[in-house]
Amino acid sequence: MTRRLPRTARLAASAALLCAGAPALAGSHVFLVQNSGWMEPFYTDPVSPFKPLVAEIVMAATRPGEPMVLAAFNQGVPGAPSPRALLSLKVDPVPTRRQVVGALAALEVARKPGSTALADTDLNEAVGSAIGTALGGKPGLVWLFTNNRNSPNNDQATALRNRDFYQLIHRGGAISKALAFPLQMPVQGAQYRANGLMVYVFAVGAQGARELDALLASGRLQQVITEPAARLKPLDRDTVRLVPRKVSDGPGVAFSMAPNGVLHADVDAEARTPSARIEWNLENTMYPYTIVSATLGARSVLGGENHPIELAGTQVSKLAPGKSAPLASKMQLPVGQLPGKWSMQAVTSAGSAYVVPGRIELQLSGQRLELSHAFRQRMATLFPGDPLPDIFTPPAQIDGSTAVLRIEVRVHYGVGPLVALIGAALALLGAAAAAVLAMARPRKAFVTVEDELRTMHARAGTTQPIYDKAGNKVAQLKTTLFGHQLIDLREGAQVQLGR
Template identity: 35%
Template sequence: MSVLLRAVLALVLLLCGRAWAEAPVRQVFLVQDSGWMEPFLTAEGSQFRPLVEALVAAARVPGGEIAVATFDQDGQVPGRPSPRILYEGAYEAARVRAAIASIDLPRKAGSAAYADADFNGALLGAIRTGLRGRDGVIWMVTNNKNSPGNSAEVERNTAAFYVALRESDAISRIVAYPVRMPLKGRNFSEGGFVIYGIGYGAAGDRALEAAVTAPGLTALFSHPPVSLKPVLAGGLTLRFDRIDTGGLQAGLENGVLVVSGADATAGTALRLTAHLHNGLYPQRVAAARLALSWSEVGTEAGLAQAAVSPAEITDLAPQAESGPLAVVLTLPPIPRPAGLAGLLSDGRTVDGTLTLRLADLRLALDPAFLDRVRPIFGSGLLSGDQMGGAAGDARAVEGRLPGLFRDYRGVSEASVSLPVRIEAAFSPWPLIAAASGALALAGAAGLGALALARARVQTVMLGTVPKRVSLRPYRTQTLRAPDGSRWQVRAGLWGPACATRLQEPGPGA
């Protein structure tokens, strides 16, 4: 294979791989068609089918493929698998509408009874056939009911369905939209149903998160989705609305609180006013103890200390903010590094993280939510998810919810973190003093060199005879006095020059 052909092939593979990595994931819209769905599918004036159409339109991603399918219990209806794909391919409103319009209520073989529902089989089938075993999103539309006369095998499958949702590492994100829609059919009456969004695989997780925050679904539903897994997904955040810097400069930059102008020598106390935002739904923070800590990058024990008051919080409603929290971050004096590097350093940058911990956290479902879903979660709920209790007061209604809705009870702590960068400046005076000393020393050396190079006219005594002569410091000259004697003369930087008489050579020398 030529070098050129190999290069072209490598480029094609690279582009195809990049296109595959950026391609939208597949989404499966799985609608229950067992007997309990009769009111939604047959009642006059039912808005069930239009809502499912709107769900598909709102959740779709341009360029992504979808599949519209139904599920009941595989094997109960001859020649009709479960799940059953009604349409798959690119989104086309007319074809999606036709597929949803074709949903009916199948009956068991040789019986007038409607088919039952196998939720675990539907989940596994949707992954295997709907998603083709790849990452994606499954939207399951169900009334959360099952026939009380099902076999033990179906009961085990239902329990396995919830185990898979809770424990499967491949399913890391689950949300739910309870929808009130009171309808009466020929055999059953219903108060509403639930739409579950299930992210399968890492890409499915990201796609589901993007879908629930996109304008389409936020406009379709009047309430936020219930986050079932993980419970605290995107839940608690800190917002700062006032920074008492005491003359410092501080502000948020790309999610990092940057404080500049701190005095490294004297230390700094930064006072902030914060609010805790409860983004959970439908859980409210009934009570929690607050503690603020500081951790510094690259050190086990941080230089700074942090504190928050009040030390506890109570009754924080869903989608609401707490009252003001006083946050104090104290940075002690920072010693200047030793040596020339420390002398030349103009400051130090301290990177760390403020972490607000909520201990003894107690969450509770919002009463308004329980009142809203009361008609949906009536009697005859899925027995495989530990149902029980008669619907009455709020506690009884909560007891009728599927167990996934009650998993928040296992959450007893949470934390919120904020990256912080403190730019502390060292005093310039040590550097100024050192520079001044160096300049003075250099000046003295320069003056000394100038003095050494410059000749001065001095009067020297050659015995008793004075004589004026030009002398350079520390250089020796030989002079002759009027009486013929010879003298060695030497001058210093200061004071008079010194003259020493030289011995005359004797006769015959």
Template identity: 65%
Template sequence: MTGWQRWSALVLASAVASSPAVTAQAASHVFLVQNSGWMEPFYTDPASPYKALVTEVVQAAMAPGDALVLASFNQGLPGAPSPRALLAQQGKPNRNKLRGVLGPLEVGRKPGGKAMADTDLGEAVGGAIDGALGGKPGLVWLFTNNRNSPNNDQATARRNREFYQLIHEGKAIRKALAFPLKMPVQGAQYSAGGLMVYVFAVHEGGARELDALLASGRLKQVITETPARLKPLDQDTVRLVPARVENTPGVRYAVLPDGRLRAELDADRPAAASTPSARITWRLENAMYPYTITSADISAQAALAGEVKPVALQADTVRNLAPGKPQPLASTLSLPVANVPGKWSLAALSTAGSAQVIPGRIEVRLANQRLELSQTFRQRMAELFPGDPLPDIFTPPAQIQGSRAVLPVEVRLQYGAGPLLAMIGGLFALLAAAGALAVAATRGRKVVVIVDGERRTLRTKAGAKSPLYNAAGDQVAELHTTLFGHQLANVREGASVQLADKAGR
């Protein structure tokens, strides 16, 4: 690990931990600014917006509690290490500080002469992941003209492909985006028409940080170009947007503002107790700019409460689905509700009179998928990087033949108050019966028995056993009293004992 890596790694590892208030939300950023010989016009053209762009991207990408390492890079040589840290700190630096750091930055030179430094993109990205981030989650930003030529290697196509393979095959990089920007500059020796800004999300934590940044809209205030997706090409490749829904008895469908589908079921209707179906027309959108899905087999299924059912699609193939040009897709959606709590369940009774929300999903799968780089993107790359073989390195990896996308579904099951009222009524009846039994069990009773022709009146209660004696004082029987009456037990042989009837006879 070089000196810059040890220093920057220490900063990133300790920065967030030093402030407990932001630990859970802070992100780590490494900004790599190319200053090799191929970048000469970006530094020497008086009108070059290169450094100003870096400043504004840093400002947009970072939240107040994030940690940062800003470094220049070209190709590391003995006596001229690369990357070289320019700034490392916790918290977003202000524009004046960034300008003060970037302002003096010039084109790098090889040791012992005036020759301009070469470029090694893989060395820079690898050093940022393993060194500055120390293998931990974060975002690595790369500002480059895509001329990857270590040791002044003229085989830039091969070098670019090696860099691209690092992105696709590197396990640490979970997401990668590229922003092609128009930036015409003229230097003393070279000229350029464009610049590429990459962002690499390291590990799942970095992918979540990138998703949150894109969702915030901060970056779009600086870079308005649509990002080209490099990785992954097998997840969230298409989007299903409900365009028209035909309701069915007992089920009402609605499209939420975030694009999710909501189904409201009335648990008291027979349709909700079976398998409610609906005709839904979707807009199938390609979410993999700059790729066109030239062909793919498509299938879908709905999952709810642990049950999965297929979604019947009108077409089972996709053809020439270009980014930004949705295709209609009709379907029959059957909600799997067999495992949804019934109206007599505890869940239903606890939410009686209101709705219970059950999360579900619709999963779309593409198989035998063929991707092609869109002609529009190729033309734009040719305009920004004339003569550069860059578009070839956007060729999708051959092993990516399938992909999946998930559309969240919210099912609201409306339970009526009838079952709850019935259960409450039954509970009151049960309590009343129990109360009556309790009164009957404790209420004193009067019974008349006849022993040897002598009438006797006894007071007893349910559960009591009363001995009966003759005139000589000998026990001749027992009187057992229950909730339902009286009976004689253990009557002595030869004794005359009997219960008087209701009339006392």
């Protein structure tokens, strides 16, 4: 038997090879391609689609400018560390495709140093090195292409080895999200045959999970892998989805689901109904798990108000993945917090909608999950005799989950108040304009001074002096919008308005 390196020495050796020539930034993607003895038929079958599939997934998963590492792995031994970097670069679609295809074309099944024996496999070693070394502890995605056999030193106790892999995925804090794609790929080699291939993707860190979600939302990966993704982690959130089916006892309220997954509640401005009865479809989105049983609870957080949602039934049972069950509820709406139609919010929202963001939270407690029968059968067909499907067993500590549905209450205000306010504003402007014109126009005033009738011209807002025949100032004429007025009248002066 070949002597096995201590784990620390193996990780150090694999780190040196995995990071050789790595880009300045930590790789956003690390692609680990198994080339141990168990993979022999994938490499030697003349019609094997294995290498073309890997190349297409690499190109679909990456975007221009993203750093990536392509590495082969088996099991690190003295003289042959694992993983081994094949490429380390920043993606430029045309040359990168050429480089990836070339590197895979040259990759062969590995043998132990100084022996004809085929190399063994250590999935934990490969994934651990990718997370800790190639990514350097930074966020990113680790991809694993494997025949699902984890047997270091040709150890036949694969169940024990698989439990180690289970611990790495489910209990390791670095991996925030994990998906698996079991693919049918019948291949025949000189020594072995296989029916299927497993493609894993592990998101490292919260940012890695967001990158994986964005990739799945883009649809690029689904153009290469048409099988649904089997979820490994997380199993405690977003396990179900609420889809509105019918609204009753809520006049002036209509619900619809936007393409981005946000629930829109369109409310008429006159609606003041405090609640609405909503019938939902509760859909299990946690492929490949059946929700054997769970207790439901729900609440809404809207417009600063937190209200429980009354559910007609609180139990769900035997809900298969992708299937849905009816769920009736009574939901409070924040109508008391909505602006009136004469409010500034309503006026500024005229012709569109005033939006109150919020969320609906659905809690599943006492949750029991199990792999669906159809998925077990598929795994048994693709990987006969392999106990690795145990990796899909939910951790014992996960007995609940939460699903959050974003909601926007949209109040639609008519343009009537806005038109009325615009009319009032125009009237005020007209009155102001008339006042300005009135002030600017000279006005005629008749003033009698010592029996002498005089005609004076004055603009509103002005004051003019009045003199007697001797040239002495005897009064002042003040002119306003409303007429004329004598002020500062000298005692004994013979001055009056008019004739």
